[in-house]
Amino acid sequence: MKVISICIDQLKPGMILAEDLRDSPTGIVLLSSGSKITEKTLRAIEQFNVQGRCLVYFADQNRTFTESSLKKIRQEKNKQIPVRIGKINLQAKKLYKDTYKTVKDFYNKSSMNKTVDLYEINKAAESIAAEITRSPQVLLQLAFLKTIDDYTFSHAVHVSIYVTALAKYINFPAKQLHEICLAGLLHDVGKVDIPLHIVNKPEKLSDEEFEVMKEHVRYSFNRVRDFSGVSKDMLNAILQHHERMDGSGYLEKLKGSEIHHWARLLAIADVYDAITTDRVYRNALLPHEGAEILMSNSGKLDIQYLNIFIRNMIFYPVGCKVVLSTGEIGTVISLHRNMPLRPLVQIVDKDSKKTHTINLVNNLTTFITDIIKE
Numbered sequence: 001m002k003v004i005s006i007c008i009d010q011l012k013p014g015m016i017l018a019e020d021l022r023d024s025p026t027g028i029v030l031l032s033s034g035s036k037i038t039e040k041t042l043r044a045i046e047q048f049n050v051q052g053r054c055l056v057y058f059a060d061q062n063r064t065f066t067e068s069s070l071k072k073i074r075q076e077k078n079k080q081i082p083v084r085i086g087k088i089n090l091q092a093k094k095l096y097k098d099t100y101k102t103v104k105d106f107y108n109k110s111s112m113n114k115t116v117d118l119y120e121i122n123k124a125a126e127s128i129a130a131e132i133t134r135s136p137q138v139l140l141q142l143a144f145l146k147t148i149d150d151y152t153f154s155h156a157v158h159v160s161i162y163v164t165a166l167a168k169y170i171n172f173p174a175k176q177l178h179e180i181c182l183a184g185l186l187h188d189v190g191k192v193d194i195p196l197h198i199v200n201k202p203e204k205l206s207d208e209e210f211e212v213m214k215e216h217v218r219y220s221f222n223r224v225r226d227f228s229g230v231s232k233d234m235l236n237a238i239l240q241h242h243e244r245m246d247g248s249g250y251l252e253k254l255k256g257s258e259i260h261h262w263a264r265l266l267a268i269a270d271v272y273d274a275i276t277t278d279r280v281y282r283n284a285l286l287p288h289e290g291a292e293i294l295m296s297n298s299g300k301l302d303i304q305y306l307n308i309f310i311r312n313m314i315f316y317p318v319g320c321k322v323v324l325s326t327g328e329i330g331t332v333i334s335l336h337r338n339m340p341l342r343p344l345v346q347i348v349d350k351d352s353k354k355t356h357t358i359n360l361v362n363n364l365t366t367f368i369t370d371i372i373k374e
């Protein structure tokens with residue numbers, strides 16, 4: 001099949017990528033080689049401000065994994081089970097805020113090479129794991145709202161919530177939930193050893209800078225291994241969180257089962273939070289757009305864990321206001337347990353004040369285009 005090189009801004013729906021398309025500053029693969037370009041992915045590429053050229057070929061007959069897997073998810077006919085999320089309780093909110101402060105303190109002290117111990121951050125991990133064991137939904141909702149916008153520290157908090165919730169859905173025992181949560185809080189602590197002009201650079205990193213950036217994984221590992229009581233699983237999760245299933249990651253270019261399964265969970269949480277958070281150089285993707293990017297990374301991320309993540313995350317909490325592609329504004333009133341990306345939305349007519357509901361599971365041409373955060 002013919003492969004051509006075109007400018008990224010000339011990509012059109014229907015084209016098939018012949019190479020991975022990456023978000024330059026983070027190196028995250030936005031779309032894998034073989035992905036078919038759609039209107040939605042074009043929007044994501046635009047938001048990520050990806051520039052330069054890429055290789056594509058045209059192939060209508062090639063159905064990509066992304067498309068077929070998403071279709072499969074959409075076609076799952078599950079009973080609509082309302083998942084009610086009450087008002088966020090103050091205790092969980094306090095835990096979220098306190099964890100943020102603890103992480104900030106730990107990272108700041110680490111960057112100044114002050115003596116640090118794991119006591120506080122370990123206690124925070126224990127509390128998050130306990131809260132998620134009771135119910136993952138409250139903390140997931142807080143992670144969704146992303147009320148903390150200091151990326152370095154909020155990323156650690158959100159990743160720890162996502163990875164612990166995912167581990168809970170896989171039925172990890174309590175002790176391991178606590179440990180993987182701690183791995184989530186500490187996975188990027190080695191970034192304090194990377195020069196700030198590289199960590200905070202809004203433009204694309206040069207090849208040399210990216211090589212320096214990659215080292216944060218080794219630095220995180222080195223910093224964490226010196227603490228007593230840190231498990232091998234935790235260290236492997238941290239050391240391998242940028243490895244990818246197809247061998248395209250770093251530091252060791254490990255493949256498939258060579259990658260520790262905790263690191264595979266951490267990779268999903270890490271990528272999802274990175275792409276759904278506002279950064280200096282681009283706006284956040286909407287939750288469902290983030291989920292689609294994850295699915296398009298299915299060759300890179302563990303597909304079984306990814307499916308569990310997509311099925312269980314809270315992309316649109318009950319009560320959340322959304323804008324539909326029809327232009328209507330509605331409120332999410334219930335979620336499908338296995339299809340959280342296609343909720344039931346209630347619309348109030350402006351004039352008559354009458355309400356009607358749209359079930360997005362049955363209206364596949366209607367989709368959420370925005371979230372209104374109040």
Ligand SMILES: [Fe+2]
Pocket residue numbers: 187188216241242
């Ligand atoms: Fe990282």
